[in-house]
Amino acid sequence: xxxxxxxxxxxxxxxxxxxxxxxxxxxxxxxxxxxxxxxxxxxxxxxxxxxxxxxxxxxxxxxxxxxxxxxxxxxxxxxxxxxxxxxxxxxxxxxxxxxxxxxxxxxxxxxxxxxxxxxxxxxxxxxxx
Numbered sequence: 001x002x003x004x005x006x007x008x009x010x011x012x013x014x015x016x017x018x019x020x021x022x023x024x025x026x027x028x029x030x031x032x033x034x035x036x037x038x039x040x041x042x043x044x045x046x047x048x049x050x051x052x053x054x055x056x057x058x059x060x061x062x063x064x065x066x067x068x069x070x071x072x073x074x075x076x077x078x079x080x081x082x083x084x085x086x087x088x089x090x091x092x093x094x095x096x097x098x099x100x101x102x103x104x105x106x107x108x109x110x111x112x113x114x115x116x117x118x119x120x121x122x123x124x125x126x127x128x129x
Contacts, residue, residue, distance in 0.1 A: 007036030035071040038090040046078030
């Protein structure tokens with residue numbers, strides 16, 4: 001659908017995936033197409049080990065011919081990475097419209113967290129003296 005908070009799923013095979021501008025309406029966060037239309041590749045392998053480039057990769061999100069159960073964030077399937085020509089699998093490209101909405105990278109969150117813990121323990125050690 002193209003109405004707000006909708007997804008493209010349970011459609012006929014012949015229809016094919018929706019155009020990116022029609023892949024569900026905008027969510028409350030102003031983003032589109034998070035569920036349905038095409039499954040999205042995960043970097044993580046199906047066995048969660050990432051020990052081989054040829055291991056099956058996880059996919060999430062459901063597709064235009066799939067059932068609503070596939071839209072759940074807890075649903076995960078796997079596909080051979082050599083299956084590059086599949087109509088059912090894609091990937092997400094995201095960008096921020098302005099620098100005021102920058103999302104911190106996990107690495108920077110970790111660094112700030114470790115610095116905060118270090119400061120806590122140094123301050124605690126000084127109080128004991």
